[in-house]
C-alpha cells in the first residue's frame with residue numbers, strides 16, 4: 235500500500251466512523267425488526283460519495299482502486315453498520331464500465347455516481363439452476379427492435395430499491411450452443427416502469443434484513459440497446475465482475491470479524507463472574523485470540539487479492555480464498571462473541587444476535603464455500619473438475 239493510500243484510507247475510515255456513529259444499534263434493530271430498508275444510512279453514504287468510489291472521475295466518481303473501496307466496506311461493518319443494502323451500488327456498474335459502449339457509459343454512469351440512479355440489483359441466480367449458472371432458463375428472445383424476456387430469478391436483492399438491474403438471460407438455448415457458457419447475454423434493464431408491464435417483484439422474507447426478492451418475467455419487453463457488449467458473451471462479462479464482488483464481500487466479513495472481536499474482548503474484560511472478569515479465564519481468552527489470528531490471516535489474503543486486482547493481474551484464486559477465509563473468520567468471531575456473552579448474546583439489545591445472523595450469509599452467497607474449494611482444487615491444484 236502506498237503512503238498516499240494509507241493516508242486516504244485513514245481519512246475514509248474516519249468519515250465512515252462518523253456516519254456509523256449517527257446510525258447506532260437501535261437504528262439497525264428497528265430496521266431489522268420491521269425488515270425495512272435503511273434508506274437514511276444509504277443516503278448518508280451516497281451524499282459523501284462513498285458508493286461512487288470505484289467509478290472513474292470522468293463519470294463523476296472518485297476513481298479509487300478496489301483495495302481502497304474494500305477498506306470503506308470493512309470500516310462500515312467494523313463500526314457497526316451494514317453495507318448489504320447498498321454494496322452492489324459500488325460494484326455492479328463494473329460490468330457497464332468494462333463492457334458497455336460509450337453511449338451506455340455516458341447515459342448511466344454519471345447518474346449512478348451521483349446516486350440519482352441506483353444500479354444495485356443483479357439478476358443471475360434462478361431457482362432451478364442454483365449455482366450452475368449456465369443452466370439458467372430465463373430467455374431473452376429478439377423481437378422487432380428489442381427483446382422479450384420470459385423466466386424467473388430468485389434472490390435478486392435490493393430489486394425494490396434499484397432503478398436498474400443487470401440481468402443475465404439466455405439468448406440462445408443451452409442445447410443449441412457449442413459451449414454451455416455461450417449464448418448467455420447481459421442486459422441493463424430499466425426497472426422504473428417495469429412493474430406491472432411484464433415484471434413482477436416478490437419480496438422473500440429471510441432471517442436477515444436483506445431486501446431480497448424473486449422476480450418473474452412474463453413477456454417483458456426491453457429495448458435492443460439494453461444489451462451490454464456482444465450478444466451471447468454475457469457469461470464472460472459476469473465472471474469478470476465476480477472477483478471484485480468476492481474481494482469486497484471478504485472486506486465486509488473482515489469488518490464484521492473486527493466488530494465481534496472488539497465486542498467480545500470488551501465484554502470479557504467487563505463482565506464479572508465468580509468475582510473476576512470472565513476474560514481472565516483462558517477458556518474465554520483463547521477462542522477470541524484464535525478468532526483474531528484467523529481474521530488477520532484472512533485479511534492478508536484479502537489485501538493480496540485486492541492488490542492483484544488493482545494491478546490488473548489474475549486474482550481468481552486469491553479472490554475466492556479471501557472470500558472463503560474472511561467469511562469463516564467472521565463466523566468464528568461471531569460464534570465466539572455469542573459464547574462470550576453467554577445468555578446476553580441472544581438478547582436483541584446487544585446487537586450480537588443480529589450481527590450473528592447477518593454474517594452467516596457470506597459463507598453461502600455470493601458463492602458458497604464448496605464451490606470455492608472446487609475452484610481451488612481445479613484451477614490451482616490441477617485436480618479434475620468435480621461438476
Ligand SMILES: Cc1cc2nc3c(=O)[nH]c(=O)nc-3n(C[C@H](O)[C@H](O)[C@H](O)COP(=O)(O)OP(=O)(O)OC[C@H]3O[C@@H](n4cnc5c(N)ncnc54)[C@H](O)[C@@H]3O)c2cc1C
Pocket residue numbers: 355356357358359363364365366388389390391392440444446595598599600601602603604605608620621
Ligand atoms: C440473502 C441472499 C441474497 C442473494 N443475493 C443475490 C443477488 O442479488 N443476485 C443473485 O443473482 N443471487 C443472489 N443470491 C444467490 C446466491 O448467489 C446463491 O444462493 C449462492 O450462489 C448459492 O446458490 P444456491 O442457493 O442456488 O445453492 P445451490 O446451488 O442449490 O447449492 C446448495 C448447496 O450445495 C452445494 N453444492 C452445489 N453444487 C455442488 C458441487 N458440485 N459440489 C459441492 N457442493 C455443491 C453448494 O455449495 C451449497 O452449499 C443471494 C442469496 C441469498 C441467500
